[in-house]
Amino acid sequence: MAFSKEIPPYIFEHNNSGIEIDIITAALAHKGHTLKPVYFPLGRIPYAFSNKLVDAVMGDIGVNLKSQGGFYAKAAVIYDNVFITLKSSAISLKKPTDFDLLSVVSFQGAEKRYPKWLKKVKEQDRFYGVSDQLTQVKLLYFGRYDVVLSDRYIFRFFAKKLKLMHGLDVQEVVEHKLTIDKPMDYRPVFRDKNIRDDFNFGLNKVKESGEFERIYSKYISL
Template identity: 50%
Template structure:
């Protein structure tokens, strides 16, 4: 069976049937309990167990017959759940090295395209950390650990805060409650559209400031079992080679370019 044919089966074939097609016995397949963020669409959408990241993780693991069991929690608790042994894997370490907790890092599955976002009418110019002087920043949980060079001084001065519910970032920025929001650009756009459709919210014009170079190594999934990590890597490469990886991205972000 070609990789292209396998990718067609991913979207509509039950995982155990898929495992049989690929020659993996039921006894060899394992359930993998994995911690995911609960408020980060389009990457994770708990309401229907879907999203860019969830679909990629599920289908990559399924190549070797493993079955994903997502566990949703706040972003800050993801590494805590892994350290406590509550889950077998985690979508991210939230800026904390989990190797000491028995974590084995996989190849990066997705890239969060984090940007600083301001109201366009403010005409802010953000090119270096000193440009944040006097400005308030509202971010996703764990950003201060990820970007200390940019955020340490803002945090020290009491002008930095984090929210697990990133839909509130959109509202607080639009109402002038904060000067800048730090978010993945797709998450911010998703919530802007959702609020527009569900509440009649009118999204203001914004400027996205790319403040750091994207680093795929920042968001690698972590597995407790190195063999399952290796199986995931094999499946991920297969998704990319078959074109299924790009199909998943296009399904959720439409015409927006993949980072």
Template identity: 50%
Template sequence: MFAAPLRAAEVSMAFGEKIPPFCFPSSNSGIELEVMREALAFKGHQLKPRYFPFARIPVAFRDGTVDAAMTDLGQDMSAAGAQYGEPAVMYDNVFISLSRRQLKILKPADLNGLSVVSFVGAIKRYPEWLEPVRRAGRYVEINDQSAQVKTLMLGRYDVVLSDRNIFKYFALQLKREGVALQPVDETPFVKLNPQDYRPLFRDPQVRDDFNQGLKQLKESGRLQAIYDKYLKE
């Protein structure tokens, strides 16, 4: 049994708008929501999620609209009072292609002649890889990431750029609807850095309590159970 917290708090936290399976604003659920909520609850804190367009998340923290944020979007927010926590979830962007195509994508030039569909904003993050594809007229960004799975299966695009868990989630949804899916290959193309996905808090004590709760989720197997809830067949 855990001791009662000395100072439980309501923690308003900025999340991105609708990022299945990480955030579902309509039900305040999703992998990221549940991990954050349970890690904070370990010491009695209560999560109050607030949803923003991605670009607004660091702004909402900086201007005091929220007490915490899921990400700093690559901006060092220390000067704005950010106390960085341990990474709870990570977005692992990979190139995904049909296995039967046997595509080898090891360097940007390997995308020459291929069409690529990606999430909105990817070209700003990976210009070295994607700008040549855009200039060739073979690059498209779409908001509906379920459409990425469908169009890849139909052969309308050669390559999808997506977080591997987001792609897997939508593929599972299609499979449950009876859609026949082809095997795919995933190709990592940038080194995953966990420090890119650290949540930030205004209160250092809340940050410390969150870190302890996250550690407990990992050690107990609860973190994996939350992932499995959304991603296991």
């Protein structure tokens, strides 16, 4: 199954762990399946599926994979994406025109998922999509970009890491919740319908047993 490269606390590539990997592993295990993660830059995940390099992907990254033989499952996790600015910049984000003249850095494909906010930014070359989450945080704190669109837990993880790496007095930030993330945007895609069904069954069991919450709690405190 194709996953993005390192996205703590959801994906730790070095030891095949994290919130998303642990939940998908547990869900598949209910019907005897073993997860074997393969890592790609986020934007290459649909390519990996379309070219049959993998049997499944963590999500379609804005590319409809039904035409490529994909069967969509229930979402294992939903990223809590927010627009983040430095408090010192005093930027107010409430409507699309508030992004005029601002530069935005986010994950690859974000402009497809949030066209209301990012379409114009992308068209005017003020958007930078990069899968390296630490780079996103650096670009904000070092003043290269005005806004980061990121999952709040991912951003906090890397802000702490940046502080430890560079001894920075990390500035306060403001989270602007302008998006409502939909489960359908984060559905894993399987090539085999039966395995998709097995995954959905297992995911329900993981949630019913309380294991879902235990996995989240294990990583959110990091």
